[in-house]
Amino acid sequence: MLSSKLLRFRDPQLAAIWEKVRHGERLSKDDGLALYATHDVIGLGRMANEVSRAKSGDSVYFVLNQKFEPTNICVLSCKFCDFAVKKGAPEAYEQxxxxxxxxxxxxxxxxxITMGLHPDWEWQYYVDMVRRIKENFPLIDVKAFTAVEIDFFxxxxxxxxxxxLSELKAVGLKTMPGGxxxxxxxRVRKLIFNQKIGAKTWFEVHRKAHRLGIQSNVTMLYGHVETIEERIEHMMKVRDVQDETGGFLTFIPLAFQPGDTGIKTRNNFTSAIDDLKTIAISRLMLDNVPHIKAYWVMLTAEVAAVALNFGADDMDGTVGYERIAHDAGATSPMQLQKEKIISIIHEAGKIPVERDVWYNPLHIYTAEGTTVVSKMPYLNSVPFYAEFEPSSGDVKVAPLVPHVFGEFAKEGKVDAGPMSLMDYAEQQDEFDMLDYGVAVNGKAYSVLLYSHYEWSKLSGKRIGITGETSTSVNLLRVLLEKKYGVKDVKFERLHLTSSQNDYTHFDAVLLIGDExxxxxxxGGLGTFLNVYDLAEEWHAWKKMPFVFxxxxVRKTVAGDHREAIVEALEHSLAFTKGKEVELGRDHAKRLGMTREELGTYISAFTYTLGSAEKEAIDTFLGEVYNIVTM
Ligand code: SF4
Structure with a gap:
């Protein structure tokens, strides 16, 4: 993150830490300890909220989910666990x-799905559990088995x-929980869970899962016998592994519920201040983990709502059935319905976004009087958003890939942003076009067709196409049919989450953006030998730029909101001019790009649309509609 935003703090130590954060510098252990020690809780929350907004805009995610703990019988006896019992105990159950x-x-x-480590169940039972859920409910994704369970199996x-992991993945396991x-x-392990795996094995399992394309979460159970230093070290270990694999989706601080465990804690239940500080510090320390969850079942709905302004951007879900925390005395209602979650998020001044397991948005719930601006989450869009701060608090920002923006725009849920050219063409009666956009005059570097065949030999072949935008897909169709005379190509949409795609059965694959x-x-995509840059192909053919x-802005957006959007956009573009490389540095680092590569990449783009770009739009749309009507 790099921001010109100056925040005021009562604690001067926070001002020094904020300088590091806004210059994209990673926080040290001492910084973490200083954050825990501060009394300027509001200042801490504001910092974390800024970092969260830079990542997720004003979106707060939730998922319609259900939890199962099919058995409480467990071969271990962790001291802090109120859930597990031995076989034959009166409370023992098996589903x-x-x-x-x-x-x-x-x-x-x-x-x-998580559960006790059952002494007798067969391996096939676990495999069948995942397989049968997937067979009976193809739309429900299975997040199951902690590293402790995987190691036990x-x-x-x-x-x-x-x-x-591979056998479970083959029958439908999509992600793993972080428990x-x-x-x-x-030290803590020896004190309260000495029979259970330690950090080394836990990370080993998650590393292996990530390599197999199974992303996961990571939790931290705090508020028992651990020290503040151990909490910070915990976060730093997660950060190191995330640098290696990039496979963690969410960090979940879990407030310890003492229940009947007999574990002596400092203050019985953690205080709301400790909970909020822990959420905020997690957001600030874990610069490479996309999401921080406010786990309302343990925090209570009230604290979770405040946490949404302290760096959390996920509310977990509807949690249809939950037993572990309640056995330990959690006070939250068993069933917090979707409407309740939506109203908590609205009350926090955020946008509720219903998601799938990988955080792909499925629905967005806009509050009355709010204008939602889409944030294109690609490296080439950094200049639009680095300083995009609309003066109206009712103008909110939600990160959406272009295709999803287009769909939500059709539903009237999102009102402005850099719209895929094809979506704009389809909805131009509803939207006004501004003089800004994303265009290139030659190579785009990030709209690539990987192919086993040369262009002319793609007739009748299967091409996997990105699910992120329809403009690049239409550009591909135009190039195939009009430039190369290729017919009868079979297009198949790829999954929005790249780890879920198997590219091996395609003859060619179209990828865009960061992916x-x-x-x-x-080094490329599998064994595909030919790589074609579609914008370069277009430029060589038409001798004109390409506008992606x-x-x-929706025509019905209120005048003051429209003004706020245009002002913020123009301010951001002016502020970032000449600083694009510096501003995109962190984002590029995550993609493995060097400073030079970033410089070459970002300088390929034009963000203001002049007459050449507008002529190119007409030419391209003419070609697209010509194919459609042929
Ligand atoms: S925490 Fe997990 S492994 Fe430990 S006793 Fe409870 S159910 Fe068993």
Whole structure:
């Protein structure tokens, strides 16, 4: 993050830390300790909120989910655990797969499964559990089994971690929860969970999962016997592994619920201030983890709502059924309905975004009187948003890939932003075009067709196409049909989450944006030998620029909101001019790009649309409609 924003603090130490944060410098252990020590809680929250907004805009995510703990019988006896019992105990229970299937609500998007380490269940039972859920409810994604469970399966069934994970992935496991991490400290482990795996094995399992394309969460159980220093070290260990794999989606601080565990804590339940500080410090320390969750089941809905202005951008979900925290005395209602979550998020001044397990937005719930601006989450869009601060608090920002923006715009949920050119063409009766957009005059570097064949030999072939935008897809169609005379191509939409795509059965694949840049840096895509830059192809053919996106504002947006949007956009473009490389540095680093590569990349783009770009728009749309009507 790099921002010119100056915040005021009562604690001078926070001012020094904010300088580091806004210059994109990573925080040290001492910084973390100073953040915990501060009494300027509001200042801390404002910093974390700024960082969260730079990542997620005003969006707060939630998922319609249901939790299952199919058994509480466990071979271990962790001291802090109020959930587990031994086989034969009066409270012991075991659920059959049929029972689980009968309890599943077909309208949810995620089922979250964790449980005790059962002494007798067979491996096939776990495999069947995932497989049958997926077979019966194809739209529900399975997030299941902590690293503790995966390691238990590996040992019990004499398999490697990779074998366990691959077999579960093959039948439908999509992501893993982040439980079992507790606190990554040997001292704490020996005190309260000495039979359970430590940090080394926990991270080993998650590293392997990430390499297999199974992303995961990571938790931190705090408020028991750990020290503040151990909390910071925990966060730093997560940060190191995330640098290696990039596979963690969310960090979840879990406030310890003492229940009947007998564990002596400093203050019984954690205080709201401790909870809010921990959320904020997690956001500030974990610069490379996309999301921070306010886990309302343990925090209470009231504290979770405040946490949304202290760096959290996820509210977890509807949590249809939850047993572990309640057995330990959590006071939150068992069922916090979707409407309740939406109203908490609105009250916090944020935008509720319903998501899938990978944080792809499914629905957006705009509050009355709010104007939502889409934030294109690509490296080439940094100049639009680096200083985009609309003067009206009712103008909110939500990160959306172009295709999703287009769909939400059709539903009337999103009102402005850099719209994919094809979406604008389709909705131009509803939207006004501004003189800004994303255009190139030659190579785009991030709109690439990877192909086993040369252009002329692609007739009748299968091409996997990005699900992120329809403009590049239409550019591909125009090039195939009009420039190269190629017919009868079979297009198939790719999954929005790249780890879910298998490219091997395609003859060619079209990638755009950050994913195209990332793949290019990794040396290409699988065994595809030919790589074509579509904007370069267009330029060589038509001798004109190509316009990927145009800034558009819904005609019905109130005058003061429209003014605020245009002013913020023009301010951001003016502020970033000449500083694009510095501003895009962190983003480019995540894609593995060098400073020079970033310089070459970003200088390829034009953000103001002049007569050449407008002529190029007409020419391109003419070609597209000519294909459609042929
Ligand atoms: S925390 Fe997990 S592994 Fe430990 S006793 Fe409870 S259910 Fe078993």
């Amino acid at each position: 059959s797969i049929e029972e689980m299937l009968s309890m599943l609500n077909p309208n949810i998007r995620e089922v979250h 590996a040992k019990k069934f004499k398999k490697t971690h990779e074998e366990v 079992g991490a507790e606190v990554f400290s040997e 195209a840049l990332r793949r290019h840096k990794l 996106a145009v800034w558009a």
